[in-house]
Amino acid sequence: MPHLWMFLLQARTPPGHEVVLLDGNAKPMTDEEIVQFVKSENIDLVGIGAMTRMIARAYRAADALRAAGVPVVMGGPHVTELPDEALPHCDAVALGEADDTWPRMVNDAAHGQLKKVYKPTDPFGQEKKPDLGEYPKIPWESIDLNQFNQIPKMLRSTLKRYGFGQFHLIPIESGRGCPYGCEFCTVTGFFGDSIRFRSNESVVDEMLRLKARAKENDGKVAIFFVDDNFAINIKRTKSLLKSIIAAKAQLAWVGQISANLLKDEELVDLIAESGGKWVFIGMESLDPVNLKDVNKSFNKPADYHAVLDRLAKRNIYAITSFIFGLDNDTPGVAERTLSQIRDWPPGLPVFGQITPFPSTPLYTRLEKEGRLTRPTHWLDFAPFRMAHTPLKMTVPEVHTEVQYAWTNTYSPQNTKRAMSKIVDAPAPYKISHLVARLCFRGIYFPQKGKMAWFKVLIENRAVLYRVIADCFTNWRGKVADDVRLDFDAGARVVAKPTVI
Ligand code: B12
Numbered sequence: 001m002p003h004l005w006m007f008l009l010q011a012r013t014p015p016g017h018e019v020v021l022l023d024g025n026a027k028p029m030t031d032e033e034i035v036q037f038v039k040s041e042n043i044d045l046v047g048i049g050a051m052t053r054m055i056a057r058a059y060r061a062a063d064a065l066r067a068a069g070v071p072v073v074m075g076g077p078h079v080t081e082l083p084d085e086a087l088p089h090c091d092a093v094a095l096g097e098a099d100d101t102w103p104r105m106v107n108d109a110a111h112g113q114l115k116k117v118y119k120p121t122d123p124f125g126q127e128k129k130p131d132l133g134e135y136p137k138i139p140w141e142s143i144d145l146n147q148f149n150q151i152p153k154m155l156r157s158t159l160k161r162y163g164f165g166q167f168h169l170i171p172i173e174s175g176r177g178c179p180y181g182c183e184f185c186t187v188t189g190f191f192g193d194s195i196r197f198r199s200n201e202s203v204v205d206e207m208l209r210l211k212a213r214a215k216e217n218d219g220k221v222a223i224f225f226v227d228d229n230f231a232i233n234i235k236r237t238k239s240l241l242k243s244i245i246a247a248k249a250q251l252a253w254v255g256q257i258s259a260n261l262l263k264d265e266e267l268v269d270l271i272a273e274s275g276g277k278w279v280f281i282g283m284e285s286l287d288p289v290n291l292k293d294v295n296k297s298f299n300k301p302a303d304y305h306a307v308l309d310r311l312a313k314r315n316i317y318a319i320t321s322f323i324f325g326l327d328n329d330t331p332g333v334a335e336r337t338l339s340q341i342r343d344w345p346p347g348l349p350v351f352g353q354i355t356p357f358p359s360t361p362l363y364t365r366l367e368k369e370g371r372l373t374r375p376t377h378w379l380d381f382a383p384f385r386m387a388h389t390p391l392k393m394t395v396p397e398v399h400t401e402v403q404y405a406w407t408n409t410y411s412p413q414n415t416k417r418a419m420s421k422i423v424d425a426p427a428p429y430k431i432s433h434l435v436a437r438l439c440f441r442g443i444y445f446p447q448k449g450k451m452a453w454f455k456v457l458i459e460n461r462a463v464l465y466r467v468i469a470d471c472f473t474n475w476r477g478k479v480a481d482d483v484r485l486d487f488d489a490g491a492r493v494v495a496k497p498t499v500i
């Protein structure tokens with residue numbers, strides 16, 4: 001999925017400048033290739049954004065560009081927390097939300113007057129968070145989204161016939177900020193604890209425009225509401241979802257909502273009716289002591305099962321996220337977690353290890369306690385590696401638990417078991433569930449390239465066959481029903497295969 005900030009800042013760029021977007025995930029390039037590209041396009045200013053895990057790569061690209069004489073500015077959560085680390089690699093940093101500072105940076109750069117540090121402030125120098133009431137119109141109609149098409153090249157022409165030549169997962173925000181202040185999270189510090197919302201009209205208008213674009217391109221668009229807690233103000237969320245339904249702006253969507261807010265039946269009904277398909281839930285741990293330690297006691301593990309059942313009843317499934325290596329974790333935590341997950345409706349569990357991101361309360365605590373083993377872990381980035389020693393486990397033990405969880409959850413046997421739980425669900429759900437499972441496996445086990453995918457498909461051939469056969473049986477049943485209905489009505493017999 002592409003990052004929202006690129007599209008947002010593009011829309012906030014003052015007139016008279018052209019913006020070219022390049023996403024390192026969608027189009028991997030070496031530093032030399034980036035420099036060559038920037039030179040060949042005559043680009044005058046490069047803006048780089050990165051999360052902590054990508055920052056070392058971002059610094060390398062910035063260094064290469066500056067060595068070639070191209071000015072670079074940086075923004076995003078990491079450089080906001082550590083501007084002094086970033087400044088030797090760039091000409092300027094944007095601290096915090098850059099909606100209003102980006103136009104200033106562009107103008108200053110155009111006049112050769114770039115300053116070192118840009119902060120979102122009011123005319124009196126006080127910190128000012130952007131007001132989402134005046135949200136820019138991202139021109140989705142005209143943005144070139146080719147680099148973000150999720151349909152593999154070799155399947156595009158075949159799937160085009162079924163309206164699936166393109167599939168884009170588009171990030172949209174409806175609000176910013178989260179007051180919960182979980183110990184490991186950068187969000188409360190970065191966006192603040194006061195929440196700001198866009199108007200319903202502006203979100204609905206964006207969805208309608210995306211829907212029109214998908215139709216025009218013979219493709220599909222799904223959206224990811226990137227709000228940290230999409231239902232943080234339930235009344236507002238319900239009102240937004242009702243507006244989406246009233247305007248027929250429904251698109252399949254994914255959002256992040258904490259479990260405590262999903263107890264409201266009306267909310268879950270509206271999620272389903274407005275197109276909600278997947279909900280990301282930060283469950284983190286099934287141990288209340290761990291949850292208390294990281295200031296997340298509002299999560300109640302005893303409620304998880306009921307919450308997931310409530311979603312599954314409406315064919316909404318959960319991406320459940322767990323953290324291992326918390327201070328009360330002991331060896332065996334992965335199996336203890338999986339044994340509960342196996343009783344829940346099938347979802348997409350993801351597992352990580354607790355990571356101290358800079359400027360989080362967790363980082364400060366571990367630093368004080370002298371427990372950081374890799375205090376600048378981002379400069380020596382390695383996926384799924386601990387950067388501190390937990391209290392009741394060793395670092396290698398945590399790594400083993402994480403590996404155990406991924407291996408078991410996404411094994412062909414377990415995928416088959418998960419799919420058998422939704423054997424009666426409509427065909428599109430089964431297909432999307434299976435595709436999502438196979439893709440999610442790749443978060444831990446890199447599966448880049450045709451051969452890797454071929455192996456995954458072969459390993460899971462039994463379940464693939466089962467799902468395709470089920471869908472075919474359903475389809476044949478549906479055709480038979482259509483024929484029977486038309487015949488009963490005395491009409492001409494026309495079979496209308498509608499869903500596959
Ligand atoms: C959507 C999202 C995801 C999505 C998709 C990521 C994507 N492609 O967009 C998914 C679910 C896949 C994801 C995964 C992860 N995520 Co995430 N994610 C987010 C989330 C919720 C929203 C991002 C967003 O669009 N925000 C809204 C935009 C407008 O804000 P923004 O990106 O910060 O941009 C503003 C400013 O930062 C600035 N800016 C940003 N870039 C630039 C560049 C320039 C040049 C300038 C001038 C300004 C600028 O201007 C923008 C406008 O104000 C954020 C939390 C959050 N609310 O931001 C976490 C967040 C970014 N994720 C985070 C993390 C840790 C992860 C994971 C590592 C989690 C994990 N353990 O696996 C993975 C890593 C994935 C990967 N391999 O890349 C952390 C990052 C912390 C950090 N210090 O790096 C965040 C902040 C959440 C948190 N709990 O702390 N994530």
Ligand code: SF4
Nearest residue numbers: 178180181182185228
């Ligand atoms: S609820 Fe989510 S976004 Fe809010 S502080 Fe906790 S982890 Fe961060």
